[in-house]
Amino acid sequence: MTAAAVDIENLSVRFGAATVVRGVSFSVRPGECVGLVGESGSGKSTILRAIMGLEPVSDGQIVIHGMPPRPDRLTRAGTVQMVFQDPYASLHPRQTIGRILEEPLRIHGIGGREDKVRAALSAVGLPISFRFRFPHQLSGGQRQRVAIARALILEPRVLLLDEPTSALDVSVQAEVLNLLKQLHAERGFSMLFVGHDLGVVAHMCNRVMVLENGILKEELSQQALHAGCAEDPYTRKLLQAARMEAAVVLHVR
């Protein structure tokens, strides 16, 4: 058995008296894309932040390619990176795109930065000239491309995505999802994808974990998700709502 990219064993996270993640176990195999769904407040972001080493783990353990999560930037280089929902909040408003992309390289003392920034921009389909722009001069979709470029510039083995397209129009979402899929196929990193739109998650992920109130309710394969097969009543409810929505405008393609 090859080592998992991310292995989560019986993870619990507590904030004061509230336990928001309760005994969650699952793993992401190298190169796989695993989805994490559930209503807001179910603990999805907390799990991602725990993997980044940004939340106190009160029980259980997380192993990333054989290593524990580390909050300090040095050990995280080349291992785990994260993309957030709101690309505006996550990009420094007073830094140029070039500076934003260069920053992680500089922190880790990596050379050839100019070339790497150019390559990163072109990999996400943005013109090289964008390195002189500021975040507010970009559209939401372009900003999310920059966030992806920044996450990938250190060549992580695991990419965590927290609702990366929820703030985007469906038309822009399609472009960003296509880009993510293409980069994933080319580079082979593993992904853990948090989303609330089951159509999006089914499109992106090989397997999906369903979370309710911090508890893992069910694991579904991509096929089961598309087919609407679920055992757990909560999962069935989520699926039904999603299918009802989708049934209405279907079949234009």
Place this chain on the structure above:
Amino acid sequence: MTASTDRPLVDLRNLTITFAGHRGPVTAVHDLNLTMGRERVAIVGESGSGKSVSARALIGLLPVSAKVSASRMDFDGIDLRGMSEAGFERLRGSRIAMILQDPRQSLNPLMTAGQQIVESCRLHHREGRRAARERAMDLLEAVSIREPQRVFDLYPHEVSGGMGQRIMIAMMLAAQPDLLIADEPTSALDTSVRTDVLEEIQKLVEDRGMGLLLISHDLDLVASYTDRVVVMYAGRVMETLESRHLHAARHSYTQGLIGCRPVLGHPVDVLPTLERQEAWKS
């Protein structure tokens, strides 16, 4: 409620909205035509297409920097062009209501949910305190709030998004307006709560014979909850069609919007993307 005449509730002709930009004026809406009665009409389109500013023009809520012109701009036969702020305020208080994406933007943060509904009841029904309180409690129940007694005493920041929208709807039940403008009313809510809130809006509109102008970027939602859809792109109307015929949209922009969504049960390798055409902008 007087629904006796044939005159439309909303009649907009050649509505054009221009903002002063750094490099000269920017036209956000070009020659929008929209006529609606007591029916459910949606405006859909990508962000920035002009949905919100069009609706805000109708209730006089655009910033002073906006220049609005129209060859006709009527609400129930009332000419809105050049209407005073006081006139718009009267309309908003009684005849046109608006629900926004975040209910906490529209609710008064310093008053409890109950106090706000009571105030609305007293204003519109000229009731005493006790009668208004009873009516408010009934209204909270009418929007399916399970513990009206408890919710009555909560402040806006203490309620969830879905609950906040229900409170907004309860206030509206008190005011009994003729037109409800709902601008992305469920975009900030979880999928499961979304349907409930839309059902509440639906019930309200149907029971009271109101007109509904639903603004959304979500085609699925619009298809289920409206009769007609106006599709906007870059400040222009691309096409208007019946919601139940959305799947057969003719315009390539509408087709593009529908086709680019990943849909459960219909796996594809690569999502189709929208090819935006210059011709749509003229």
